[in-house]
Amino acid sequence: MPDTDVVIYHNPDCGTSRNTLALIRHAGIEPHVVPYLALPPAAALLTRLARRAGVPLRALLREKGTPYRDLGLDDPSLPDAALLAAVGHHPILLNRPLVVTPLGVRLCRPSEAVLDLLPPGPYGFFAKEDGEVVIDHAGRRVAGG
Template identity: 35%
Template sequence: MTMVSIIHNPRCSKSRQTLALLEERDCEIQIVEYLKFPLNKSEIEDLLTKLGLSARELMRTKETEYKEQGLANTKLTEEQLIQAIVDTPKLLERPIVLANDKAAIGRPPENVLAIL
């Protein structure tokens, strides 16, 4: 049985679909509700490394908070963008599944199958 973690928002349909997909695969699942228990800086940095993405690529750019905080500013550093995700967890793209020391974003949900 594969042990997986899902960075999950139960109100998000893609997150729920990804969780259902993992349940169908008989995975042992640790659910991390990141809005209730926000990730810290090192956890986000670890995600970025495993995903091979920049902080901006991991952000939900259509969120009001993204615009209100001026995060589209290209002069912002990676460090500043990571801190914005720490301070405003809603900005984190979701769902993210971690398994076998790899990570994948469940958009679409089937993306996560590659790391199981």
């Protein structure tokens, strides 16, 4: 497989993030892993990533298990600058895993969404941590997986 620049904003405590990282490696690519909880992306970078993903900045925020509501971020009138400042202070607000490849930027939820950002296979059998099959023994992507 040719060298492919892949970056994953990764939280090792998140199963979806772990499965996404495993799928990237399964494709023969060793990505640049950004432990975003310790090294949150700068506001300008996060803004560019959202733009490249084609989503509003708010779409990259995580509500569950974060101080999202406590910080009043559920107010739709808040400007992006306020959201960016909140992520800078509370990086757990950034949803994961965010993946960047030459083919695009995407929040990879579910984890198999990363396959759309990777060079075409064929890839061998792959199952998630919970046993859900993503790529069958014939190398085909499984619907829903």
